[in-house]
Amino acid sequence: MSRMKKNTFGVLRGLGLAFYLILALFPLVWIFITSIKPPDEIYTFPIKYWPSRISWESYEYLFGFANFGKYFGNSMLVSMSASIISTLIALLSGYVLARTKFRGKTPLIIFLFFVQMIPAYLLMIPQYSMFAHLKLINKLWGIILVYIGLGAAFSTIMARSFFMRIPESLEESALIDGCTRLKALFKVTLPLMLPGVAAIFSFSFVQNWNEIFTAALFLNSDSKMTVPVALYSFVSKAGIQWNVMAAGIVISLIPTIIVFAFAQKYIVAGLTSGSVKE
């Protein structure tokens, strides 16, 4: 009786797991299949599930005529620069907020929680008018700056919570041995912080890579577009075939999938232990 019950449970569990797996993978598989279909097999009825031959034409068009390589490079440059810089400055402030005591610290942390809730699109008009004065519109550096600001508060909160998990005693003994605080930070704590650094960087990269609304407002010349802006411009361009669109979507998803594949463990740790108990 009990064994039968256990088996039923096992089967149900397997079915459940299969359901979620298909649900998660099916859209991605289908968009990939669409992207490798020859152009004349996209709009057919009934639908062809499998292309008669694998065709890379859509990718050739994408990187050739549609200049997608340029946009990909722009996105890479913007996301990488912004993520590296915001991770670095977040480590500095996160360290201080985790390790030192000073007046006004708790309000400062609560302030960060408020700031990290402000979404990018709410800030983009005032930023636009500021950046217009600074001649930073339609410049990749302008958008890099925006993205550094976008992730600063959340990255700091995350850095703080990762620092708090490293025992302070390790650093103290280094201080007794005559290290300066900064030296102790770099020599002793930072190596233990690597998972934290990976989490902060990955979060920031994913957010920057996916941001579209500010980029679409700020970057208005063709040579400056990032990948999401380019996809957005495809939508309004008549005559873009769905196989090309599908190829663009596939290319746009690959970088964050790779980041997630490598940093999943750290991202999960960052997501779940971002909680702070005062």
Place this chain on the structure above:
Amino acid sequence: MKNRKKGWFIFWMLLPVFSVIGFLSIYPTIKGIILAFQNYTVFTFNRIKFIGWDNFEEIIMDPDFLPIVWNTVVWIVVSVFFQLILGLGLALLLRKPFKGRGVYSGLVFYPWALSGFAIGLLWSWLLNGQFGIVNDILIKMNLIQEGIQFLSEPNMAMFSVLLVNIWYGIPFFAIMSLAALQSIPETVYEAAEIDGANAWNKLFKITLPYIRPTIVSTVLVRSIWIMNFPDVIYGMTRGGPAKSTEILSTHMINIIYYENDYSKASAVGVIITVFLLLYTVLYLKFSGSKEVEI
């Protein structure tokens, strides 16, 4: 002497982040509030002046405004509810270790990292009324006779964007619930088993009560996030057709992109911000204010 040195150390370490926040978050927030009371559009940028509450009046008197607020509420409540149920379901399936669990969770969690806009575009192809594979499958299963116009029918569009947003949000809830589930000590279950509890008892008497605090705070914080997440809608319908999927955030973006009325958009932004602040205050009260979760 030593204290002063420490003070400067703290100051310099905090300076970069807080100057970035000041320059790129706080100043723009204040400026956005000021803009909301002005007449800044693409055409008036040389002649900006204060116009009082005109922008707010225009927004609120718009017959579309109440439907947009209603859509926003539907968008938040339905998304969160199903993301939670399905995410929790996935987490429960993953609680006990099995061979390949690490790889499996990577394959089901990955949508978390994807671009909401690209996901919207992707699904708009899957849900295409003519060449979409979802319609094709439904027809082959004899569930429908002809293709459903998922995105071009106002009655269907909200359903469709919600479907995609739910799909997109399952991993987040699964990750959060799984972490909470794994913090339940195994001994609690063992004790319950000795007392003769069945699986059902264990779920409702141990598991759910145990992870309730996490669930509550995740739901509350995630609601704000979903309200401010126009990406999926923008990839699928841009708020259309006939504003049937317009929520406050897409409304603001559409005013920026298509009306180029930056002050009116800022006023929508202020309305959203007020809502966010109220919600946050309530949330901090509700969750005991000592614990702040992301």
